Amino acid sequence: MRLVVAIFLLWSAVPAVAAEPGAEPHVLQVRVVTDEADAALAILEEHARTGAVEPGSWDRLWKSEGFVRLKKRQESFGAKDVEQGFRDFLTSAEPLSRVRELRQALETWKHLDAAAGGPDVHPHATDDDPAAWLVWERDVASFNTDLRRLEAFFRDLLAGRLTGEEANKRLFAFIDAEGAPQGAFYTVGWKMAAMVERARGRDALVKLLCDPRQLLAAYNELAAAHPRSDGEGLATWSPDFLAGLTPAAP
Numbered sequence: 001m002r003l004v005v006a007i008f009l010l011w012s013a014v015p016a017v018a019a020e021p022g023a024e025p026h027v028l029q030v031r032v033v034t035d036e037a038d039a040a041l042a043i044l045e046e047h048a049r050t051g052a053v054e055p056g057s058w059d060r061l062w063k064s065e066g067f068v069r070l071k072k073r074q075e076s077f078g079a080k081d082v083e084q085g086f087r088d089f090l091t092s093a094e095p096l097s098r099v100r101e102l103r104q105a106l107e108t109w110k111h112l113d114a115a116a117g118g119p120d121v122h123p124h125a126t127d128d129d130p131a132a133w134l135v136w137e138r139d140v141a142s143f144n145t146d147l148r149r150l151e152a153f154f155r156d157l158l159a160g161r162l163t164g165e166e167a168n169k170r171l172f173a174f175i176d177a178e179g180a181p182q183g184a185f186y187t188v189g190w191k192m193a194a195m196v197e198r199a200r201g202r203d204a205l206v207k208l209l210c211d212p213r214q215l216l217a218a219y220n221e222l223a224a225a226h227p228r229s230d231g232e233g234l235a236t237w238s239p240d241f242l243a244g245l246t247p248a249a250p
Contacts, residue, residue, distance in 0.1 A: 033066055040061060041102060143187065150174065
């Protein structure tokens with residue numbers, strides 16, 4: 001629980017980054033794991049072709065890395081019978097009617113360049129949806145307010161003042177902006193990470209992400225050293241909040 005603040009950093013700064021063998025120095029390679037999607041589409045195609053699905057096909061889906069991670073995530077939010085829910089969805093009429101479209105979408109995803117590419121590239125640079133751009137720009141402009149809201153949420157969570165239902169409701173308010181999968185978790189984390197990368201470089205940012213508490217402290221240092229010209233200044237994490245995230249000495 002003392003590292004709960006890491007959640008939004010990992011969703012916003014360098015998502016799904018992995019160093020691939022043989023990669024050039026200082027180059028990050030992103031690996032997209034599609035085993036769950038491949039298994040699900042194979043089930044849809046099998047069902048469309050034969051009207052049934054063999055047990056082995058379901059087993060491949062349940063054992064896929066993507067589904068194992070999805071199940072763990074859903075159960076952390078209190079979901080029950082994740083396998084049955086997924087089975088009911090895949091055998092319903094809606095996905096069966098879109099098999100060809102879903103297959104094309106998956107093949108496209110397998111060949112996309114991942115992430116924005118750097119702190120100076122707009123996160124929606126390859127997005128054709130103007131509504132997503134507008135939501136992002138609005139939320140970035142609310143950085144100061146959102147950082148304080150996030151700190152208040154983390155404080156309540158760490159202090160045990162929230163029930164599971166209350167925590168989930170407030171959590172999703174930070175990651176779902178008018179139906180778009182973005183919000184303060186993304187924009188606050190992105191802005192902090194972008195500032196650190198511009199000032200200290202990508203390697204330093206990646207090292208800080210290994211202990212996200214240090215990223216918050218690094219951001220605070222940069223925000224204090226580079227005040228905004230409008231006189232308001234950038235919001236920073238409270239010293240006592242950061243201290244509360246530091247594990248006790250052994």
